[in-house]
Each structure stands twice: as C-alpha cells, then as structure tokens.
Amino acid sequence: MWIAPERRRLNRWIVPGLTAGVGLGVAIALLLDDRPRSAWTALAVLLGYALLLAVRRHEPAFSVSEGFGSGHRARSHLRAAAMTGDVLTVGIVAGLVVTALREGTVGPYAWLAALAGATYLFSLLVAGRAP
DSSP states (O other): OOOOHHHHHHHHHHHHHHHHHHHHHHHHHHHHTTOHHHHHHHHHHHHHHHHHHHHGGGOOOOOSSGGGOSTHHHHHHHHHHHHHHHHHHHHHHHHHHHHHHTTOOOHHHHHHHHHHHHHHHHHHHHHHHOO
16 A cells, blocks of 8 residues: 555645635625625634644644643543533534524624634643743
8 A cells, every 4th residue: 555645635634625615605605695794704713713623733732731740641631621622612613603504693603713713822822832
C-alpha cells in the first residue's frame, strides 16, 4: 500500500471544507429569504468553526500547569476537557444554524460562538507562554 503525504493532505480538509460549504449554503438560503444579518452571522460562525477544525488537526495538547497531574491522569483530564469544549462548540454552532433556518434570533448563539472563539485564542496565548 502506497502512503504518500500528498495523498493524506486531502483528508485534512474534508471536514473543514464541508463545514465551510454548509456555511455558504445556509448563508445563501438566508439571503434568498431576505435575512442578510442572520446570513452573514451564520456564515461568519461556520467559517470560524471550519478554520478551528483545520487548525486543530496538528495542534499538540499540553497542559498549562501541573494542575492536571502527570502521565496517564493528565492526558485523561486534558482529553476530557477538550472533548467537553468540542461538544459545547458543536452545540452552539448547530443551535445557531437551526435557529437561523427557523427564522429565530441568532444573536445569543453568535455571542456564545464569539466567546468560544475568544476563549480558544486566549488559551492558545496562555499555553504558548507556558514553560
């Protein structure tokens, strides 16, 4: 079996590309329904989530401090925290899309998505400074 790096690169972009495609589809549907504000908000959130998925493919997971312990226990806690954040982020993005398509107010979901993105960026800055 031939496993070349060129062939594996496409797999890295399938899920982020699908997420961006869904964002474009939702935005077009909302624009056709004459709701541009919801369309641009949904597009921004879904493109941000696609970018997060693309960046996280090669992100190493290190604890910021010894608060998680060391060894297997630290890895378990770190994975649990990452999975919790991922599930909450998916819930926020899905809630925004469903609310937008049902002609609801997307503002609260947009603020939660912005808070999630800002928290992620802040944690990258803090983790980058750790020894």
